[in-house]
Amino acid sequence: xxxxxxxxxxxxxxxxxxxxxxxxxxxxxxxxxxxxxxxxxxxxxxxxxxxxxxxxxxxxxxxxxxxxxxxxxxxxxxxxxxxxxxxxxxxxxxxxxxxxxxxxxxxxxxxxxxxxxxxxxxxxxxxxxxxxxxxxxxxxxxxxxxxxxxxxxxxxxxxxxxxxxxxxxxxxxxxxxxxxxxxxxxxxxxxxxxxxxxxxxxxxxxxxxxxxxxxxxxxxxxxxxxxxxxxxxxxxxxxxxxxxxxxxxxxxxxxxxxxxxxxxxxxxxxxxxxxxxxxxxxxxxxxxxxxxxxxxxxxxxxxxxxxxxxxxxxxxxxxxxxxxxxxxxxxxxxxxxxx
Ligand code: HEC
Ligand code: HEC
Numbered sequence: 001x002x003x004x005x006x007x008x009x010x011x012x013x014x015x016x017x018x019x020x021x022x023x024x025x026x027x028x029x030x031x032x033x034x035x036x037x038x039x040x041x042x043x044x045x046x047x048x049x050x051x052x053x054x055x056x057x058x059x060x061x062x063x064x065x066x067x068x069x070x071x072x073x074x075x076x077x078x079x080x081x082x083x084x085x086x087x088x089x090x091x092x093x094x095x096x097x098x099x100x101x102x103x104x105x106x107x108x109x110x111x112x113x114x115x116x117x118x119x120x121x122x123x124x125x126x127x128x129x130x131x132x133x134x135x136x137x138x139x140x141x142x143x144x145x146x147x148x149x150x151x152x153x154x155x156x157x158x159x160x161x162x163x164x165x166x167x168x169x170x171x172x173x174x175x176x177x178x179x180x181x182x183x184x185x186x187x188x189x190x191x192x193x194x195x196x197x198x199x200x201x202x203x204x205x206x207x208x209x210x211x212x213x214x215x216x217x218x219x220x221x222x223x224x225x226x227x228x229x230x231x232x233x234x235x236x237x238x239x240x241x242x243x244x245x246x247x248x249x250x251x252x253x254x255x256x257x258x259x260x261x262x263x264x265x266x267x268x269x270x271x272x273x274x275x276x277x278x279x280x281x282x283x284x285x286x287x288x289x290x291x292x293x294x295x296x297x298x299x300x301x302x303x304x305x306x307x308x309x310x311x312x313x314x315x316x317x318x319x320x321x322x323x324x325x326x327x328x329x330x331x332x333x334x335x336x337x338x339x
Contacts, residue, residue, distance in 0.1 A: 053080050097180075098128045100126075121172070159319075275288075280297065
């Protein structure tokens, strides 16, 4: 090899080496950022105790359930929110509630009757984006739950995988903003006996602006169920301006307060029904083809779990949501062709 050739080869190898080193360093910075973040090292230090929470013994802490849950391979989930006394949620913007500093939200995961993990969102400052995210895994010997730095597979003798703490933001951020996804104007029930509702929050004077009517999803029962399902299970990544999906994929499935007037105004009707994919696949030509689930790219991708890169959502699930797939199938079968 000539001297010039060797120099070029050296430069190329150096370039590759630096890129790999940079990538590895970046991954570790992400890991450390979440591990060293403001959330405490053990779950008990965060003020949470599951037994006490279930018995209603944690002060200013309320159980809640989103109307449209995210599918977690059949895991049972139990959710609680703590709002510090004397504070209120700033609800000026219905799609972007700003929670008071000190708010904590816990989500306990049980798989096959075994406690597998507890996730926490912690509002550590007044700014709307000042959310820290942490995940705690119970220690088989001591029972205490400790904060994790990395993902874990098949935990506590179950098939449950705990995501990497650095993965939380793929769903729980909107651009630069971090956010809760279930304690929202659209996801909380308007009134409810068993868990926190918007009327309860209004009654306890915990909202700066009390809404005067429910944020109802438009359409008949089947349509509402389908739009709610897609909002929760797909819309946390597929929304306009998402940095994770990129705006090259013009498929939006989230609901916002301003798009509830009628079904035609929703993102799913505007961007998915009868619309061509950015990169088509699986032999389909549209995201949602009225009357034809098999020709609907969105429905096909939610029916798959694989390593081939087709499955949707791409993370946090390894088992197809049969009920969800059947729901969206029924809804697509009943859709009429757009003019
Ligand atoms: C694949 C998307 C996705 C990922 C990844 C994800 N979440 Fe969530 N999370 C959701 C959705 C959607 C909801 C609301 C619906 C529900 O709870 O079923 C939610 C709800 C929550 C809640 C209850 C508060 C709220 O937002 O309503 C907490 C706490 C939470 N997640 C923490 C975490 C943490 C910590 C991580 C990372 C370890 C994480 N999540 C990863 C989608 C995700
Ligand atoms: C954790 C984030 C996330 C969630 C949740 C998610 N997706 Fe995706 N989706 C992506 C990303 C990233 C891409 C682009 C890369 C690709 O096509 O695999 C994508 C691409 C797609 C595409 C192809 C778009 C195109 O034009 O090529 C379809 C269809 C799709 N998703 C459907 C869904 C459906 C249906 C759901 C809910 C059941 C869903 N996704 C949930 C991240 C997500």
